[in-house]
Amino acid sequence: MQHxxxxxxxxxxxxxISVGAELFAEALEEQGVPVARxxxxxxxxxxxxxxKVLASQEVERANALALERVLAAHPLxxxxxxxxxxxxxxxxxxxxxxxxxxxxxxxxxxxxxGAMIGACLYExxxxxxxxxxxxxxxxxxxxxxxxxxxxxxxxxxxxxxSMPVFVVEDYVHGNRTFSTLNEGLGKVLRYGANAPEVxxxxxxxxxxxxxxxxxxxxxxxxxxVRAIMAQSLQMGDECHNRNKAATSLFARQVAPALxxxxxxxxxxxxxxxxxxxxxxxxxxxxMAAAKAIMLAGANVPHSSLVVTMARNGVDFGIxxxxxxxxxxxxxxxxxxxxxFAGYGPExxxxxxxxxxxxxxxxVGAFAMAGAPAIVQFIGGTPEDALRYTEEMxxxxxxxxxxxxxxxxxxxxxxxxxxIRQVCRLHMLPVINTGIAHRxxxxxxxxxxxxxxxxxxxxxxxxxxxxQL
Amino acid sequence: MQHxxxxxxxxxxxxxISVGAELFAEALEEQGVPVARxxxxxxxxxxxxxxKVLASQEVERANALALERVLAAHPLxxxxxxxxxxxxxxxxxxxxxxxxxxxxxxxxxxxxxGAMIGACLYExxxxxxxxxxxxxxxxxxxxxxxxxxxxxxxxxxxxxxSMPVFVVEDYVHGNRTFSTLNEGLGKVLRYGANAPEVxxxxxxxxxxxxxxxxxxxxxxxxxxVRAIMAQSLQMGDECHNRNKAATSLFARQVAPALxxxxxxxxxxxxxxxxxxxxxxxxxxxxMAAAKAIMLAGANVPHSSLVVTMARNGVDFGIxxxxxxxxxxxxxxxxxxxxxFAGYGPExxxxxxxxxxxxxxxxVGAFAMAGAPAIVQFIGGTPEDALRYTEEMxxxxxxxxxxxxxxxxxxxxxxxxxxIRQVCRLHMLPVINTGIAHRxxxxxxxxxxxxxxxxxxxxxxxxxxxxQL
Numbered sequence: 001m002q003h004x005x006x007x008x009x010x011x012x013x014x015x016x017i018s019v020g021a022e023l024f025a026e027a028l029e030e031q032g033v034p035v036a037r038x039x040x041x042x043x044x045x046x047x048x049x050x051x052k053v054l055a056s057q058e059v060e061r062a063n064a065l066a067l068e069r070v071l072a073a074h075p076l077x078x079x080x081x082x083x084x085x086x087x088x089x090x091x092x093x094x095x096x097x098x099x100x101x102x103x104x105x106x107x108x109x110x111x112x113x114g115a116m117i118g119a120c121l122y123e124x125x126x127x128x129x130x131x132x133x134x135x136x137x138x139x140x141x142x143x144x145x146x147x148x149x150x151x152x153x154x155x156x157x158x159x160x161x162s163m164p165v166f167v168v169e170d171y172v173h174g175n176r177t178f179s180t181l182n183e184g185l186g187k188v189l190r191y192g193a194n195a196p197e198v199x200x201x202x203x204x205x206x207x208x209x210x211x212x213x214x215x216x217x218x219x220x221x222x223x224x225v226r227a228i229m230a231q232s233l234q235m236g237d238e239c240h241n242r243n244k245a246a247t248s249l250f251a252r253q254v255a256p257a258l259x260x261x262x263x264x265x266x267x268x269x270x271x272x273x274x275x276x277x278x279x280x281x282x283x284x285x286x287m288a289a290a291k292a293i294m295l296a297g298a299n300v301p302h303s304s305l306v307v308t309m310a311r312n313g314v315d316f317g318i319x320x321x322x323x324x325x326x327x328x329x330x331x332x333x334x335x336x337x338x339x340f341a342g343y344g345p346e347x348x349x350x351x352x353x354x355x356x357x358x359x360x361x362x363v364g365a366f367a368m369a370g371a372p373a374i375v376q377f378i379g380g381t382p383e384d385a386l387r388y389t390e391e392m393x394x395x396x397x398x399x400x401x402x403x404x405x406x407x408x409x410x411x412x413x414x415x416x417x418x419i420r421q422v423c424r425l426h427m428l429p430v431i432n433t434g435i436a437h438r439x440x441x442x443x444x445x446x447x448x449x450x451x452x453x454x455x456x457x458x459x460x461x462x463x464x465x466x467q468l
Numbered sequence: 469m470q471h472x473x474x475x476x477x478x479x480x481x482x483x484x485i486s487v488g489a490e491l492f493a494e495a496l497e498e499q500g501v502p503v504a505r506x507x508x509x510x511x512x513x514x515x516x517x518x519x520k521v522l523a524s525q526e527v528e529r530a531n532a533l534a535l536e537r538v539l540a541a542h543p544l545x546x547x548x549x550x551x552x553x554x555x556x557x558x559x560x561x562x563x564x565x566x567x568x569x570x571x572x573x574x575x576x577x578x579x580x581x582g583a584m585i586g587a588c589l590y591e592x593x594x595x596x597x598x599x600x601x602x603x604x605x606x607x608x609x610x611x612x613x614x615x616x617x618x619x620x621x622x623x624x625x626x627x628x629x630s631m632p633v634f635v636v637e638d639y640v641h642g643n644r645t646f647s648t649l650n651e652g653l654g655k656v657l658r659y660g661a662n663a664p665e666v667x668x669x670x671x672x673x674x675x676x677x678x679x680x681x682x683x684x685x686x687x688x689x690x691x692x693v694r695a696i697m698a699q700s701l702q703m704g705d706e707c708h709n710r711n712k713a714a715t716s717l718f719a720r721q722v723a724p725a726l727x728x729x730x731x732x733x734x735x736x737x738x739x740x741x742x743x744x745x746x747x748x749x750x751x752x753x754x755m756a757a758a759k760a761i762m763l764a765g766a767n768v769p770h771s772s773l774v775v776t777m778a779r780n781g782v783d784f785g786i787x788x789x790x791x792x793x794x795x796x797x798x799x800x801x802x803x804x805x806x807x808f809a810g811y812g813p814e815x816x817x818x819x820x821x822x823x824x825x826x827x828x829x830x831v832g833a834f835a836m837a838g839a840p841a842i843v844q845f846i847g848g849t850p851e852d853a854l855r856y857t858e859e860m861x862x863x864x865x866x867x868x869x870x871x872x873x874x875x876x877x878x879x880x881x882x883x884x885x886x887i888r889q890v891c892r893l894h895m896l897p898v899i900n901t902g903i904a905h906r907x908x909x910x911x912x913x914x915x916x917x918x919x920x921x922x923x924x925x926x927x928x929x930x931x932x933x934x935q936l
Contacts, residue, residue: 234841235713236703236874245703248716252744255723256737265727265736273724372874373702382874406704406840406850407875 041426045458049465050423053304056468059322059420062303066321067398067416069173070305073296075289076222078169080214082206083151084161086178090149091161094125095142099157099354100312101327102145105136109313109349114192114440115156116143121194122202123160129194147308147319150295151178152287152354155190155436156313163202164210168225168288173296179288181205181213184278185444190353192440209271215261216254223253225289226402228282233363233403233413238371239286240355240364241378241432241447246282251275287354290361297321297416304464305397306417309360309429309452313352313436318456320419320464328460330453335435337448338379349438351450356431362400362415365432365449366392370405378432378447388430388449389414395421395429419464422457509894513926517933518891521772524936527790527888530771534789535866535884537641538773541764543757544690546637548682550674551619552629554646558617559629562593563610567625567822568780569795570613573604577781577817582660582908583624584611590657590667591628597662615776615787618763619646620755620822623658623904624781631670632678636693636756641764647756649673649681652746653912658821660908677739683729684722691721693757694870696750701831701871701881706839707754708823708832709846709900709915714750719743755822758829765789765884772932773865774885777828777897777920781820781904786924788887788932796928798921803903805916806847817906819918824899830868830883833900833917834860838873846900846915856898856917857882863889863897887932890925 015034018025025035043050053059084091096119098112108116117132120141126132135141146153153159157180165178180190183201187193217223228249235245255272262268275281298307303321310317317327332350339345358364368374369389372382389405392414399412417429428451435446483502486493493503511518521527552559564587566580576584585600588609594600603609614621621627625648633646648658651669655661685691696717703713723740730736743749766775771789778785785795800818807813826832836842837857840850857873860882867880885897896919903914 231712234704244699245713245716248713248720251723252716252719252740255719256741256744259727259733259737259740262733265730265733268733268736269724269727272720272727276720276724375874376878382877406843409850410844 043424044426044454045423046462046465049462050420052465052468053420053461054424056302058302058468059304059464062300062322063305063397063418066297066300066303066305069300070293070297070416071398071400071402072172073170073293074172075168075170075177075225075292077166077217077225077285078222079167079217080164080181080210081167082161082210083159083163083165083178086165086167087149087151090144090151093142094140095144097144097146097149097151097153097157097159098312099146099153099155099352100310101315101317101329103143103312103314105143107314109352110438110440111192111349111352111436112156112313114194115158115189118189118194118198119158119160122199123162145310146354147310149178150176150291152291152357153180153190154182154283154287154355155353155434156192157354158189162206164206164214166285166288168285168292170292170296175292175295177288177291177295179284179291181209182278182281182284184274185280187441187443191436191443193443194441208267209274212258212262212267212271213254216257219257219261220254223250225285228253229286229289229363230402230404232282233367233370234406236371236373238364238367238374238432240283240358241434242371242374243282243286244279246286247275247279250282250285283355287357290357290363293361294357299324302464302468304419306360306419309356309431310354311351311356313349316351316452316456318452318460320460322467323460323463326463328456328463330455333450333453335433335446335448335450336379337435337446338377339435339446340444343437343445347437347445349436351431351433352436353433355433359429359431360417362396362413363403365430366396367403367405367413368432369407372407374432378449380449391427392430394425395427419457419460423461428452428454511892512894512922513891514930514933517930518888520933520936521888521929522892524770526770526936527772527932530768530790531773531865531886534765534768534771534773537768538761538765538884539866539868539870540640541638541761542640543636543638543645543693543760545634545685545693545753546690547635547685548632548649548678549635550629550678551627551631551633551646554633554635555617555619558612558619561610562608563612565612565614565617565619565621565625565627566780567614567621567623567820568778569783569785569797571611571780571782573611575782577820578906578908579660579817579820579904580624580781582662583626583657586657586660586662586666587626587628589662590670591630613778614822615778617646618644618759620759620825621648621658622650622751622755622823623821623902624660625822626657630674632674632682634753634756636753636760638760638764643760643763645756645759645763647752647759649677650746650749650752652742653748655909655911659904659911661911662909676735677742680726680730680735680739681722684725687725687729688722691718693753696721697754697757697831698871700750701835701838702874704839704841706832706835706842706900708751708826709902710839710842711750711754712747714754715743715747718750718753751823755825758825758831761829762825767792770932770936772887774828774887777824777899778822779819779824781817784819784920784924786920786928788928790935791928791931794931796924796931798923801918801921803901803914803916803918804847805903805914806845807903807914808912811905811913815905815913817904819899819901820904821901823901827897827899828885830864830881831871833898834864835871835873835881836900837875840875842900846917859895860898862893863895887925887928891929896920896922
């Protein structure tokens with residue numbers, strides 16, 4: 001008996017597969033030929049360096065070790081302390097920490113300058129804006145990246161010695177990392193505001209919020225911040241621009257101990273209201289946790305793992321595990337996204353903040369498949385959110401089983417950016433981020449998607465090849 | 469110039485579309501013919517009745533009005549009060565309310581009997597189990613469905629006069645609905661447990677939790693429960709078997725006022741710890757909210773909208789807007805799902821509880837596309853979760869824009885089960901639910917998927933046709 005499938009059509013329509021150049025694909029389509037596109041672009045940078053690094057067994061072994069440490073890292077929030085107590089080595093002199101790679105006062109953008117001035121006023125180092133400017137321009141107050149002290153700060157990311165910081169400890173490797181407490185939205189220091197109400201809030205955070213939260217967290221014996229992040233990734237957060245679930249889980253968990261740690265019920269209520277009023281409250285401990293996770297994989301000789309991506313509003317810098325403390329820097333990008341009513345691209349400061357530590361760790365834009373609602377904030381469609389995550393699997397070394405995405409059948413988030421893959425595929429890691437107004441103190445004016453400059457990765461690849 | 473698409477293959481392979489009977493599709497596939505299946509089954513029940521109801525303009529108009537009311541309903545949590553104060557008409561004599569359609573003591577299942585006995589002990593109507601049994605069997609304590617008093621209760625769903633209840637008010641239509649406070653998991657009254665620690669917890673809930681929560685909610689001027697549900701649907705909840713986001717949002721919102729309303733900080737901490745310890749705490753106010761939403765669409769003459777689905781562990785009952793207070797009843801089903809370690813299908817009680825009000829309102833299993841993580845609890849894959857929601861659009865009259873699903877590009881949940889569609893498509897609404905042990909007091913032994921008996925819908929359709 002003859003099966004129907006045995007009968008093959010004699011004439012078959014022509015079809016084509018187009019690799020790389022779009023020009024050929026379009027020409028064929030105009031002639032009615034169906035075209036399947038393969039997204040491929042020639043590698044960037046020094047091909048010899050790329051070949052050498054790709055062929056190296058040392059790099060493979062180093063990456064395996066770095067990843068093992070990253071996946072084993074288990075950060076807990078263990079305390080809230082004034083920065084000068086939590087990080088005594090950072091504050092042996094008058095100093096302010098800031099987001100991103102190193103930058104001088106002269107080159108700083110508006111929001112970072114505004115925040116530096118605000119921090120000087122808050123610390124009582126200056127009695128007015130002019131005096132603060134002079135101190136900062138004269139070098140009497142040192143400036144250093146947060147990352148140089150295992151700290152991270154969103155937007156301008158200023159940390160001054162009196163500010164309370166979350167102390168996060170990776171109990172597996174013993175590393176401690178730090179982040180400030182989130183001030184909320186509107187006129188806030190991290191966007192460069194330094195008006196009296198901003199300093200007043202910072203004082204309340206230093207005198208009330210920080211100490212009470214510290215007591216509560218110590219009473220609880222610490223909080224599993226990795227577990228909060230993992231749960232929130234199953235609850236529509238991506239832990240960078242959506243922190244509603246993590247903030248709610250944190251508030252719910254900490255509330256009982258907080259009531260027991262406050263001086264009065266009114267104080268407890270005030271603190272709970274402050275936390276409940278800010279959907280981004282948990283961004284900061286998540287950032288310190290991500291920093292702790294990536295720090296575990298840092299300083300493994302020859303590893304091509306990206307352990308830092310950070311921006312100061314002027315430069316974008318990366319650091320790579322096998323290349324130690326060295327920064328590879330390019331210009332900070334402009335963000336494509338949605339603007340709040342009344343603002344547009346002309347108001348936007350270039351990319352700023354240490355919060356890209358989230359993408360470095362495999363969450364944020366890398367985990368958008370689990371946070372489709374975020375497209376209402378940063379633009380695009382839920383399909384785009386899914387696509388961003390899917391694309392990042394090509395750039396990363398592994399999937400983090402601690403951070404699984406139900407929408408991708410519980411697959412772990414794409415984790416561990418490999419500078420080799422970025423150069424080989426000519427494809428950049430995606431970051432979602434808030435847009436700061438370029439004038440200090442106006443605050444957030446939108447949110448969207450941004451990419452690092454390719455040259456950071458090219459330079460790092462050459463340096464790694466040179467080292468081998 | 470000739471385009472390639474102009475060249476058609478001369479011989480085309482045979483293909484088939486199979487509608488309904490699987491037998492034909494299989495026979496063709498065996499012969500190598502590709503078959504596209506259309507899921508179609510002949511309508512069930514009285515075809516004349518179906519035709520009459522489907523052709524009726526009166527039904528269409530009635531449904532439009534009922535839906536308008538359902539979509540306009542805006543429930544708020546306005547208070548927590550003892551049931552006897554919140555629902556004075558329900559408790560003019562010794563009475564217990566229970567889940568599902570009416571049922572006599574003789575026909576009740578194990579968990580419901582256990583819970584009824586527990587409620588008698590809690591109220592002090594009996595000093596021991598035997599005495600309670602006698603009172604209940606002798607009819608000295610009346611039994612009525614919660615739904616007869618605009619109340620809803622999960623599992624056994626027992627409401628006795630001293631129990632505190634959430635008071636939910638639809639401020640658009642002025643309706644008030646009620647639900648008890650969730651006791652947590654393990655040995656709890658709603659699964660039929662009535663041991664001393666169960667009654668002790670109920671007393672604490674009546675004397676401490678209820679009054680303090682009531683004061684807090686009144687101080688806040690009410691809580692927008694529809695907004696909490698809407699947000700939680702964007703955070704991985706489906707509001708029936710996953711309430712983690714809603715519970716966290718509720719705890720976060722209510723905590724400050726709760727601290728201010730408690731007698732002492734220790735009492736506030738105790739209450740916050742109780743709420744934080746139970747991911748299902750918000751199921752009960754969500755149920756009362758869903759009841760308020762569907763109540764808005766009830767009692768519209770000729771409407772084919774299902775306004776109640778409820779189970780007492782023996783019978784499954786539905787009520788239809790155009791058919792007033794009448795119940796249409798069939799046997800409660802067995803649940804297909806995952807069992808907790810040590811339990812299996814032989815331990816399961818048939819389907820029980822008023823919580824199917826969630827699916828009646830378009831959430832629960834109808835909204836599983838937004839809650840892919842729930843498959844870890846009830847079984848299946850994230851793709852199944854998506855499919856359940858997609859299928860329910862066929863049975864429902866509209867999409868609720870207040871409850872949108874990011875995973876479906878912010879489409880509203882499928883809302884308003886139409887008995888005409890259920891009979892015409894021969895397709896049942898899907899419900900996800902907890903599995904109760906058939907012995908009273910053991911508690912939840914699993915969770916899964918269950919369907920109502922088709923006969924409820926057939927009977928209701930005939931009654932509606934008769935009325936026209």
